[in-house]
Amino acid sequence: MKSCVFVQIRCKPGTTYTVADDIARKEIHSELYSTSGEFDLILKIYVPDGEDIGRYINDNISPVEGIERTLTTLTFNAF
Secondary structure, X not given: OOXXXXXXXXXXXXXHHHHHHHHHHHOOEEEEEEOOOOOOEEEEEEXXXXXXXXXXXXXXXXXXXXXXXXXXXXXXXXX
C-alpha cells in the first residue's frame, strides 16, 4: 500500500511559482496547492511501495531550486 505524505514547502522570496512549476513537471504529486501562512506550498504525494520515504523526498523534492525549507507529515490509517 502506498504511503500518503504531505510536504509543506517554504520557498525563497519570489520563487513560489517557479518551484510549483518545477514540482508539477516531475509528475510525482497527487495534489499541489499554494497556501497562506508559514509555508508557501503544500504537496500531497503517494510514495511508491518499497521506497524509503525520506530518500524519496530527498531525491525528488529537495533538489528543486528555490526551496528554503520543508516539513513532511506522514499519514496513517485512522481505522
